[in-house]
Amino acid sequence: MDTVDQVIVVQSDGSMIGIEREAMVDIKRLGQSSVERCSLIKWSEEQQAWYVYTLSYGPLCDMEDNTLYFDLYNDAVAYEVEYFNNVLKA
Numbered sequence: 001m002d003t004v005d006q007v008i009v010v011q012s013d014g015s016m017i018g019i020e021r022e023a024m025v026d027i028k029r030l031g032q033s034s035v036e037r038c039s040l041i042k043w044s045e046e047q048q049a050w051y052v053y054t055l056s057y058g059p060l061c062d063m064e065d066n067t068l069y070f071d072l073y074n075d076a077v078a079y080e081v082e083y084f085n086n087v088l089k090a
Contacts, residue, residue: 039084041076044069050076052083 027033039054049069052060059067060083070076 039080041073041080052076052080 036055038056039052041050042053043049044051044067047067047069049071050073051067051069054060060079061067068079070079
């Protein structure tokens with residue numbers, strides 16, 4: 001699977017936003033930076049399973065809008081990586 005490690009977008013006002021998995025460009029060289037995670041792996045006490053929570057859209061869901069749950073933490077992490085690789089390719 002091809003992966004994208006970093007995307008930086010320069011907006012019309014000169015500000016920059018981006019997403020990165022592994023930094024290739026030292027963003028500090030571009031000016032003052034702010035870095036935030038775009039997602040978290042969270043535990044659902046109700047479902048007794050892991051899920052991926054995006055800070056912009058909430059939980060990642062399937063085509064029927066049901067939250068995707070994972071029995072294993074590593075499976076949730078793998079899905080998170082796959083999801084954002086697909087987002088970065090778009």
